[in-house]
Amino acid sequence: MIKKLTKLCVAMMLVxxxxxxxxxxxxxxxxxxxxxxxQLQTLEKDSVEYWxxxxxxxxxxxxxxxxxxxxxxxxxxxxxxxxxxxxxxPHDLQLDELSVRDANSRQLxxxxxxxxxxxxxxxxxxxxxxxxxxxxxxKAMLKTSQALNDxxxxxxHVIEKGSRNAxxxxxxxxxxxxQQRLAMQLSMGQKRFKDNDVQLTLFAxxxxxxxxxxxxxxxxxxxxxxxxGAAKGYYELEANVKTKINGQxxxxxxxxxxxxxxxxxxxxxxxxxYLGNSQYQAQVPVQVTDAGRFAxxxxxxxxxxxxxxxxxxxxxxxxxxxxxSNFMMPFSVAKTAKAPFELINIELTDQxxxxxxxxxx
Amino acid sequence: MKIKTRLLMPxxxxxxxxxxxxxxxxxxxxxxxxxxxxxxxxxxxxxSFVDTVRQGLPNTNNYTVINCxxxxxxxxxxxxxCLAEQLTTFISNKNITELTLITHSxxxxxxRWILSNPTWDSRFPNIINKVTRTIALAPSSGGxxxxxxxxxxxxxxxxxxxxxxxxxxxxxxQQVSWMAxxxxxxxxxxxxxxxxxxxxxxxxxxxxxxxxxxxxxxxGGYQNQVALEVTQNWLDSCSDGxxxxxxxxxxxxxxxxxxxxxxxxEPLSHQQSRRNCFGLSDMLKNRI
Numbered sequence: 001m002i003k004k005l006t007k008l009c010v011a012m013m014l015v016x017x018x019x020x021x022x023x024x025x026x027x028x029x030x031x032x033x034x035x036x037x038x039q040l041q042t043l044e045k046d047s048v049e050y051w052x053x054x055x056x057x058x059x060x061x062x063x064x065x066x067x068x069x070x071x072x073x074x075x076x077x078x079x080x081x082x083x084x085x086x087x088x089x090p091h092d093l094q095l096d097e098l099s100v101r102d103a104n105s106r107q108l109x110x111x112x113x114x115x116x117x118x119x120x121x122x123x124x125x126x127x128x129x130x131x132x133x134x135x136x137x138x139k140a141m142l143k144t145s146q147a148l149n150d151x152x153x154x155x156x157h158v159i160e161k162g163s164r165n166a167x168x169x170x171x172x173x174x175x176x177x178x179q180q181r182l183a184m185q186l187s188m189g190q191k192r193f194k195d196n197d198v199q200l201t202l203f204a205x206x207x208x209x210x211x212x213x214x215x216x217x218x219x220x221x222x223x224x225x226x227x228x229g230a231a232k233g234y235y236e237l238e239a240n241v242k243t244k245i246n247g248q249x250x251x252x253x254x255x256x257x258x259x260x261x262x263x264x265x266x267x268x269x270x271x272x273x274y275l276g277n278s279q280y281q282a283q284v285p286v287q288v289t290d291a292g293r294f295a296x297x298x299x300x301x302x303x304x305x306x307x308x309x310x311x312x313x314x315x316x317x318x319x320x321x322x323x324x325s326n327f328m329m330p331f332s333v334a335k336t337a338k339a340p341f342e343l344i345n346i347e348l349t350d351q352x353x354x355x356x357x358x359x360x361x
Numbered sequence: 362m363k364i365k366t367r368l369l370m371p372x373x374x375x376x377x378x379x380x381x382x383x384x385x386x387x388x389x390x391x392x393x394x395x396x397x398x399x400x401x402x403x404x405x406x407x408x409s410f411v412d413t414v415r416q417g418l419p420n421t422n423n424y425t426v427i428n429c430x431x432x433x434x435x436x437x438x439x440x441x442x443c444l445a446e447q448l449t450t451f452i453s454n455k456n457i458t459e460l461t462l463i464t465h466s467x468x469x470x471x472x473r474w475i476l477s478n479p480t481w482d483s484r485f486p487n488i489i490n491k492v493t494r495t496i497a498l499a500p501s502s503g504g505x506x507x508x509x510x511x512x513x514x515x516x517x518x519x520x521x522x523x524x525x526x527x528x529x530x531x532x533x534x535q536q537v538s539w540m541a542x543x544x545x546x547x548x549x550x551x552x553x554x555x556x557x558x559x560x561x562x563x564x565x566x567x568x569x570x571x572x573x574x575x576x577x578x579x580x581g582g583y584q585n586q587v588a589l590e591v592t593q594n595w596l597d598s599c600s601d602g603x604x605x606x607x608x609x610x611x612x613x614x615x616x617x618x619x620x621x622x623x624x625x626x627e628p629l630s631h632q633q634s635r636r637n638c639f640g641l642s643d644m645l646k647n648r649i
Binding site: 025026027029030033034037039040043045049051053073075077079114118119120121122123124155157159161173230231233234253256259295316317318351354356 | 479480481483489510511532533534536537539541554555558591592603
């Protein structure tokens with residue numbers, strides 16, 4: 001008897017959970033909404049900075065830093081590394097052990113130094129220290145006399161604020177499923193970069209580094225990408241270039257995000273019914289490729305007294321969908337209009353994976 | 362009889378209006394910025410700031426200070442889900458009918474997520490219907506180059522964030538190009554995007570003072586002020602030390618830029634725009 005009751009309770013809970021999961025969230029906008037803006041196609045960005053990883057051994061020997069103007073800032077940070085299955089974080093750097101030298105090993109003046117605590121207060125909580133060079137000649141050697149482990153990793157990050165030598169990137173934002181090429185144009189003023197000038201790195205949303213090449217202004221991925229959507233963050237392409245401008249070496253890094261997209265939801269023709277008392281209901285059949293929470297936003301239209309199309313109301317509905325389902329969109333309408341009624345400005349959203357799709361019936 | 366009806370209708374309307382006014386319960390919620398808060402009243406805002414601002418309410422007890430994990434992406438359950446839960450509880454417990462949100466920094470983005478994505482969560486519609494105004498103090502609406510700088514070269518460490526303690530999705534999210542993508546597709550209130558369902562007005566910080574001899578530098582903590590000067594390497598001449606003015610004013614409408622209204626025409630650094638500095642809390646008190 002107890003067992004039967006328990007089974008009954010479990011069954012009731014399951015039914016209740018299923019009912020809740022299938023429950024719609026409905027929102028009618030106070031005003032009719034305009035058409036969804038076309039999908040973001042490209043992103044553009046400029047960079048006047050570069051960053052690179054160096055080893056403890058290199059820092060002890062001297063690492064070239066490419067600074068071409070008085071307004072500069074160099075940040076050096078210890079970075080974690082893997083070794084024999086363990087993660088190691090290097091020793092913090094001592095500012096008084098750092099020096100910057102020119103090509104003849106003469107020490108260059110450091111205009112300002114920023115201690116770890118100040119950098120931390122500024123948001124750099126990774127053990128960064130900072131310095132500003134007082135005299136620049138395009139190439140200087142950053143060196144430490146600190147006893148660092150040879151294999152430890154450090155980040156050298158240089159910014160030349162206001163530099164005329166900005167690296168410009170324009171890249172495709174949306175990569176369709178199964179595609180393995182993404183457009184990414186790089187330029188510096190009139191200068192265009194050849195494939196060999198560009199070092200490209202690809203990072204997955206979880207930070208994993210993936211194989212990538214650069215061909216004819218496109219990033220070419222060695223393997224198909226796995227993560228669909230932006231819910232866990234974006235994929236990022238990092239480009240590094242080194243070039244000569246007016247006889248000086250200029251180095252720049254830039255990172256561009258993009259989303260790996262798949263059409264996870266499609267819709268069929270909506271049926272619209274008048275329920276009386278200025279209430280309408282649109283039934284929209286949809287099909288999804290992966291289970292998740294999905295939404296539809298649409299504007300109901302009807303015919304005005306002169307035959308013109310009148311926008312009546314905009315509603316958004318969301319619910320959990322596993323494969324096939326119907327969105328039931330209730331519209332409460334203040335204006336009067338006649339049939340035929342239609343939905344326009346339809347936008348479908350995959351809320352689980354964070355993807356948006358414009359749709360037409 | 363007809364005359365009576367005519368007389369009665371305005372009286373009923375007046376009574377209904379009075380009744381609505383009498384039952385309207387105004388409330389204010391303080392929404393912190395990036396970070397994981399458990400006592401934002403003391404640690405993020407300071408009690409004197411909150412206690413001054415809430416004096417502007419008809420019922421000074423109708424306030425709440427949000428404590429959530431805004432180190433997560435704004436859409437994550439620990440971020441916007443937590444905010445929705447605390448706002449829903451506050452609205453319900455205090456029968457709030459008109460809610461003002463006071464946000465700082467990334468808190469403005471989390472609030473915009475609610476206002477822009479009404480069905481993301483079943484709690485959102487009720488919140489949207491109650492929010493009458495958001496006062497966004499130094500919102501990071503357009504992101505900040507500083508987030509790009511902090512994240513630069515850190516991809517490996519981000520994947521080990523749980524181990525190293527600073528894998529922060531909220532910082533990644535506030536990179537300039539990331540915010541550009543969210544503003545283009547997910548968030549409303551920026552140019553060429555749908556407007557937000559209620560007023561979103563911003564207070565813009567435009568400068569940082571950190572002179573040792575200037576006592577004004579100490580409001581909000583001198584150490585923080587000095588640190589903010591480091592960050593200027595990545596920022597425009599008009600910034601509050603963490604955010605460019607252009608980012609702070611990107612969404613909604615600008616209520617004021619610091620020096621135009623603060624006592625002594627002092628600038629509000631990013632730390633100072635959540636503290637009792639230069640008359641800010643009194644201005645907020647008179648605004649809500």
